[in-house]
Amino acid sequence: MKLLIVEDHSILNVALKNGLQAFAVEEIQTATTSSAAMQIFRSFDPDVALLDIDLKAGPTGIDVAHAMRRLKPNIAIAFFTSLADPRLVKSSLPALPEGSVIISKNEIKDLSALFAQIEGLVNGTLDFTDLNNQPVLMNLTQSEFEIIRLVSEGLSNAEIANRRVTTIKSTENAIARLNKKLGIPNSSESNQRVLLTQHYLKLTGKN
Amino acid sequence: MNGFTELKDVKTKIDLSLYYLFIPLAIFFGLFLEGFSPESPRETSLWIIAKSIGFAGCYLFWLFVSVLTAHSSRAGISLWKIMLIGSMGGIIQTLVLETALWLFLLEDSVPLIARVSGTCVFATVWLPAQCIATGGLRNYKKNLKEVDFEIAQLEDINIAGRKLVEIEKNFVEKKILGMVGETKIALNSLLEDSLALSKESQLPEITRSFANNQLRSLIKNISVLNSGEPQKLSLIRQVTLFILNLSNVLITSIKAQPLRPIWFLGTLLPTIALPLSRFPDYFVGLQTFAVIAFTLTAIQLLSFRFQRTFKKNQLLVTFLTTCVLCFLPMVLIDLIPGIEHNLRRSVAFALCICLITVFGYIAQAGLIQKSTLLTSRQEVLTENRVKSSTLNKEIARVTKMWAQHIHGNLQARLQASVLMLEIAQKNDDQVSIKRSIDSIRELIADLDSDLDKATESSLSLEIRKRSDLWAGIVEISVSIAPSLQELTDPCVLDIAECIGEAITNSVRHGSATRIDVDIVQVGPNILGVVTDNGSGLKTNRAGYGSQVFDSATAKRWTLTVDPVSQVTRLNLIFSLSEMRTNW
Numbered sequence: 001m002k003l004l005i006v007e008d009h010s011i012l013n014v015a016l017k018n019g020l021q022a023f024a025v026e027e028i029q030t031a032t033t034s035s036a037a038m039q040i041f042r043s044f045d046p047d048v049a050l051l052d053i054d055l056k057a058g059p060t061g062i063d064v065a066h067a068m069r070r071l072k073p074n075i076a077i078a079f080f081t082s083l084a085d086p087r088l089v090k091s092s093l094p095a096l097p098e099g100s101v102i103i104s105k106n107e108i109k110d111l112s113a114l115f116a117q118i119e120g121l122v123n124g125t126l127d128f129t130d131l132n133n134q135p136v137l138m139n140l141t142q143s144e145f146e147i148i149r150l151v152s153e154g155l156s157n158a159e160i161a162n163r164r165v166t167t168i169k170s171t172e173n174a175i176a177r178l179n180k181k182l183g184i185p186n187s188s189e190s191n192q193r194v195l196l197t198q199h200y201l202k203l204t205g206k207n
Numbered sequence: 208m209n210g211f212t213e214l215k216d217v218k219t220k221i222d223l224s225l226y227y228l229f230i231p232l233a234i235f236f237g238l239f240l241e242g243f244s245p246e247s248p249r250e251t252s253l254w255i256i257a258k259s260i261g262f263a264g265c266y267l268f269w270l271f272v273s274v275l276t277a278h279s280s281r282a283g284i285s286l287w288k289i290m291l292i293g294s295m296g297g298i299i300q301t302l303v304l305e306t307a308l309w310l311f312l313l314e315d316s317v318p319l320i321a322r323v324s325g326t327c328v329f330a331t332v333w334l335p336a337q338c339i340a341t342g343g344l345r346n347y348k349k350n351l352k353e354v355d356f357e358i359a360q361l362e363d364i365n366i367a368g369r370k371l372v373e374i375e376k377n378f379v380e381k382k383i384l385g386m387v388g389e390t391k392i393a394l395n396s397l398l399e400d401s402l403a404l405s406k407e408s409q410l411p412e413i414t415r416s417f418a419n420n421q422l423r424s425l426i427k428n429i430s431v432l433n434s435g436e437p438q439k440l441s442l443i444r445q446v447t448l449f450i451l452n453l454s455n456v457l458i459t460s461i462k463a464q465p466l467r468p469i470w471f472l473g474t475l476l477p478t479i480a481l482p483l484s485r486f487p488d489y490f491v492g493l494q495t496f497a498v499i500a501f502t503l504t505a506i507q508l509l510s511f512r513f514q515r516t517f518k519k520n521q522l523l524v525t526f527l528t529t530c531v532l533c534f535l536p537m538v539l540i541d542l543i544p545g546i547e548h549n550l551r552r553s554v555a556f557a558l559c560i561c562l563i564t565v566f567g568y569i570a571q572a573g574l575i576q577k578s579t580l581l582t583s584r585q586e587v588l589t590e591n592r593v594k595s596s597t598l599n600k601e602i603a604r605v606t607k608m609w610a611q612h613i614h615g616n617l618q619a620r621l622q623a624s625v626l627m628l629e630i631a632q633k634n635d636d637q638v639s640i641k642r643s644i645d646s647i648r649e650l651i652a653d654l655d656s657d658l659d660k661a662t663e664s665s666l667s668l669e670i671r672k673r674s675d676l677w678a679g680i681v682e683i684s685v686s687i688a689p690s691l692q693e694l695t696d697p698c699v700l701d702i703a704e705c706i707g708e709a710i711t712n713s714v715r716h717g718s719a720t721r722i723d724v725d726i727v728q729v730g731p732n733i734l735g736v737v738t739d740n741g742s743g744l745k746t747n748r749a750g751y752g753s754q755v756f757d758s759a760t761a762k763r764w765t766l767t768v769d770p771v772s773q774v775t776r777l778n779l780i781f782s783l784s785e786m787r788t789n790w
Contacts, residue, residue: 034676034677034678034679034680035675035676035677035678035679035680037679038678038679038680039678039679041679042679057676058673058676058677059676059677059680059714063680063714063715064680066680066718067679067680067681070720092715092716093715094715094716094718163754165753165754
């Protein structure tokens, strides 16, 4: 099995490479950017790609995965991310490539578990239902994902409304719905915006 | 503004207050002349006083209700609310009048219950009818010549608004030059000006209210005048009245119909209702009031025309016209054989109307004068704005000059400082404003600033930065006209941002595998064309991308999909001359 790891965090990249080499992996290559990943992909021809979704500026791991699929339709793709839902990075992302899985960084306790899932994916033996490896689609709409992200960036309601080409009133209503869905209390002792941002950071694995 | 505030606002106008003061006096004078009888001076005096007080109370209350309801109709309040306000006003008004009469123990030939119920019907129909008429007029605005006046004013407001936006646009530039104070003064002045114009735009509504007041007060006046004298008119007199009425209806219709069809109906309704209260012979009353109501409507329409170009000598013309128009019908009635001649009543009636009309004109003239003053002030302000605009152009020129020498980080720092300044200004934080201005001055003045040494950013470099991000994922071909490759204009960042966003959209939403970017200069504009082989997009869909394009190109962008080749083509037109100062 030839594995390509695309992870913008260099230390994690090296750690994964070194750790997974102990398992039955023929060869492992790593890349920290999307362009480097595509360059390596062409020469390396991996069987499976393990991609982080949030690659900072420019394309996301999902964009890279789609590009890889176009060039090699049978490549197995796994997203290794701390995000509770990919839409937390950008609400207008394309859908995940067919047959791809999301492996949560928060739920993987050791590398053997990670390798087991990668191996299962490649061999077609991975039980999606049991392992709960389907994308974690939270009960939020696309616009709510966008709003929670913008709130966490510190934008005011007016700025959010302006950015989303909508009204302040509808933004306020959307935030109220968001708070309700996420169970954020409305009390005078706490700031809902701060709680919402904290929640976002937790969902994206940054807190 | 609610009806109460509006009423307060109207009352603050001295000219209007005078008008309202003189109206009851005019009524009193008319009644005195009509009711004077040397045989029983005490009773006559009581009768006159009672009627005057009652009527004055009615009138003032009616004024309040009419302003309130006129506002309601203008504000687009629902019909049932207008009906409710009008009906309540009418009932209270009737009670005031009848209570005043009852207090002086005056007898009437018509039973009290008939008077009260009849007047109630009249008042409850009349006020809502007027309101509906006023509200209905709004729908005919395009056809009304007089509304051109309003539209012109609204246009003035728009011009003021546009200039306000223009000044605001230049506000940032002014701030950079430390000219916050001057800009604030200009903005405040413009704001005041806009507010003044907004108020002024209600002028026609106020004059409409005047007209309504006159008509209403006169019909009421006649009601009082005739209340003690039920007429027994012959058939000839009824026919004459009918012909007179018909001719008046026709004359009024000719004048009013194209302009105020609903008002015409508003006049008709109370004409039918009022005689119920005062005339045992309903049909006679109907004819009489039809004559009066429609004659007065004609006078009002004439008065509206005079208001447009009011001059002092027109006062005399108005007076005489009103005298003839009001006096003649009454004299004609009295001259019919078999009818008791009552010249005194005719004179009283005519004088009443004349005085009310003349005082109305004086008051309206005050408003016109005020309007003229405002116009003059507007001209002065416009002149000042032109001067200010020249100054702004000079500031823009200097700013542009700076912009051409400032790139990269220095520009970013300046932008950040200006943003900081804007926030401080919004919060009215004087300390932060001063600090921001100092910071900007320091930034510009400091020749050793490391920002001066910042590397310049060219168009080709900025676009390459963004296209390289997608290397390997999509094939991107960038072609930039040689003359633009090393462009270091501040607009470079905007162009690059748009191209970057276009690439992202093509890949994510169109699944494109090949994107071609062409950038050429066409006259003063830069044309950016992004084509891809993707599946196409919903054209001009609102989103972050379209917002970026709108902002950078001033909405001069198009997105098309070739139905045959399925090639998606995004055209972006950047104005170089505008963008040089857009920093």
